[in-house]
Amino acid sequence: MLAMDTKTKVQNTSTKNDNDMVVAALPVACADEKAAVEFLEAQRWGDHPACPHCGDLDVYQMKDAKTGERQVNFRWRCHGCKEQFTVRVGTVLEDSRIPFRHWCYGFWRASTSKKGVSALEIKRHTGLSYKSALFMLQRIRFAMEDTPSGKLHGDVEVDEVYIGGRPRYKGVSKRGRGTKKTPVLALVERSGGRVRAQVLPNITGKTLRKAITEQVDQASRIHTDELGGYVGIGKYFDGGHVTVRHAAGEYAKGDITTNRV
Numbered sequence: 001m002l003a004m005d006t007k008t009k010v011q012n013t014s015t016k017n018d019n020d021m022v023v024a025a026l027p028v029a030c031a032d033e034k035a036a037v038e039f040l041e042a043q044r045w046g047d048h049p050a051c052p053h054c055g056d057l058d059v060y061q062m063k064d065a066k067t068g069e070r071q072v073n074f075r076w077r078c079h080g081c082k083e084q085f086t087v088r089v090g091t092v093l094e095d096s097r098i099p100f101r102h103w104c105y106g107f108w109r110a111s112t113s114k115k116g117v118s119a120l121e122i123k124r125h126t127g128l129s130y131k132s133a134l135f136m137l138q139r140i141r142f143a144m145e146d147t148p149s150g151k152l153h154g155d156v157e158v159d160e161v162y163i164g165g166r167p168r169y170k171g172v173s174k175r176g177r178g179t180k181k182t183p184v185l186a187l188v189e190r191s192g193g194r195v196r197a198q199v200l201p202n203i204t205g206k207t208l209r210k211a212i213t214e215q216v217d218q219a220s221r222i223h224t225d226e227l228g229g230y231v232g233i234g235k236y237f238d239g240g241h242v243t244v245r246h247a248a249g250e251y252a253k254g255d256i257t258t259n260r261v
């Protein structure tokens, strides 16, 4: 429901109960900027903040030199690509200076009011200009609309990809030197064409199973490569599990393919 990403749906994994908890937490996040930023960061990244530029998990919060507290602009910096970012980057919050707490208020009202929220109400409550309120509301509607509520179903192709890996220093290859790339699970629903992407802390069987069962309806058939972590996933789906042997250069076996992912 609160997916903020414009390009990927990293935060699309929440169930109804999760959503209730999210909505309950929102009024607190509307109260001050720090609470709002922390709420949005938790929604987007959970326990694994990742650089939106290169995907590296090796990131840190920038601190104010005088106070030692977190900077008031809530910036992060990436050890991998040296870029700075905030939770706005790559989301519907991007390219705006609207305070985080007002975004939270907008998301909260948009998710709780039966008739929907108007730009005028947002203007009155937040003190934003009507123009800014309207801009924010359009972005919020986009984020919420664009989030399919149901799980993927039918034939679903699942594959894991890694993001990150730009050299840490120019001219020095990062390869083979403790690279810290981010595994991302990509899922594509063949019939509907819906796509989900989810950042994973690792690619163990347990993590993969949890992510896939959260995203995919039980009646589906799962298509994957032959990675060990997928072994046994068929037990959880009525349509079972079929594999493609990427290692052998076999990228399509009849209609069994993960090329789409």
Ligand SMILES: [Zn+2]
Pocket (backbone or CB within 6 Å): 051, 052, 053, 054, 055, 056, 078, 079, 080, 081, 082, 083
């Ligand atoms: Zn980076």
